[in-house]
Ligand code: SF4
């Protein structure tokens with residue numbers, strides 16, 4: 244039976260029978276959760292009443308070590324690391340807190356009062372580490388590894404392994420084998436797909452990666468195979484792990500088993516600084532961390548925002564950073580930007596922030612009726628993928644609408660009317676060279692751009708500005724959430740300025756900061772009127788709402 248058909252059969256059978264491995268998504272507490280009283284270590288506490296015990300305890304500051312539980316994956320309860328004791332009709336029983344619902348009046352015991360819980364967690368940890376390598380010094384996960392954290396909290400065992408036995412299980416490099424389909428299984432370096440290398444030896448069989456591919460990516464490419472301590476993670480025979488979201492398995496993997504090829508051995512994670520910002524390649528505006536050191540971005544990680552991208556990030560958004568410092572335009576003297584007589588088309592690309600748009604509006608006002616505002620892109624708008632992309636490549640589409648910019652398609656129709664074209668991070672020639680040909684009619688073309696792209700090459704003057712990863716500012720995403728960008732200190736040339744600074748200077752009223760530019764944006768957009776720049780939270784502000 245072909246593997247894909249086989250896989251579908253399994254899915255149908257399991258989901259039809261509601262069998263194990265097809266668990267429910269955890270119900271996470273919200274600010275509207277009802278509060279109920281429970282007793283933790285004989286003390287009464289008020290906790291969210293509509294969630295699991297692990298989340299409820301977390302809400303009152305009690306962290307419970309866990310490995311297989313992930314707030315955005317179905318609960319499978321297989322690691323048994325999150326044990327607590329619960330008082331029941333038959334006395335105190337060990338239960339897993341990740342799959343035990345909160346009920347009013349329940350009595351729970353944590354290691355703070357229960358030696359049994361403490362010992363059970365310690366034993367679970369020891370069991371999990373029995374076949375685990377001593378790889379921390381060379382492991383990419385070191386510094387953000389769940390096993391390391393749990394070891395400090397719940398483990399700290401002296402090893403009881405006898406070296407003469409060695410390891411005899413799936414991960415032992417000596418036990419790597421080739422299956423009947425010619426595929427390498429087990430061992431230290433398993434090339435599991437184009438972007439991911441599996442260190443099978445470090446896997447603790449939590450099956451988070453399996454659940455991610457099954458329930459979030461909805462393309463079941465990973466499975467646990469084998470039995471007991473020979474269990475291993477693998478793909479279907481002859482197939483690879485290859486999906487637009489496959490790098491998310493390196494995030495959900497609590498260990499250094501799933502490693503991203505692009506980041507392997509590049510940098511110790513504790514040497515990275517983290518800048519919270521927004522991915523400006525799509526109008527959902529996935530929340531991200533730019534992880535950088537020595538003025539260079541090493542990786543881009545999803546930043547959890549329950550309303551936007553949860554903990555997920557597409558490979559496209561994640562790997563885009565590899566081009567951020569390539570093919571950059573240099574800063575030149577602003578006096579090179581000369582606007583001649585006749586009409587002026589001011590064009591904002593999709594990565595322009597609200598601050599850039601406010602500066603362009605101000606420039607239009609300074610030029611009077613001969614200037615018009617256009618915005619957007621010539622790229623096609625796709626469909627939302629339901630994970631972390633809306634499909635619209637114009638990140639700040641809503642900002643353009645709120646500021647009253649006409650679509651660039653309108654400019655293409657009326658290009659002959661204009662004598663000046665100023666594009667800001669809008670690579671129209673690069674997006675669709677034949678459609679953009681209409682712009683050849685405009686004689687004085689000026690490009691403000693981070694990159695020496697096709698539009699910059701066609702321009703009379705090409706002026707280098709900062710990339711969106713290097714600026715502060717705001718954007719409005721496709722869910723109408725006002726989100727904040729922060730600047731990573733990775734700009735290749737300190738002389739490069741943010742677009743809003745250059746444009747506002749052209750308009751004769753230079754903004755000294757994004758905060759100042761946002762004040763101007765508030766004058767143009769009624770929905771921003773009551774919002775101050777500093778009051779925008781890291782998870783954004785729903786316009787016309789309470790987020
Ligand atoms: S996964 Fe890596 S960092 Fe974590 S305990 Fe294992 S070897 Fe150490």
Ligand code: SF4
Nearest residue numbers: 446447449450452496
């Ligand atoms: S590879 Fe990682 S996520 Fe997958 S089962 Fe192993 S430890 Fe868990």
Ligand code: FES
Nearest residue numbers: 309320322323341
């Ligand atoms: S976290 Fe609860 S069983 Fe794994």
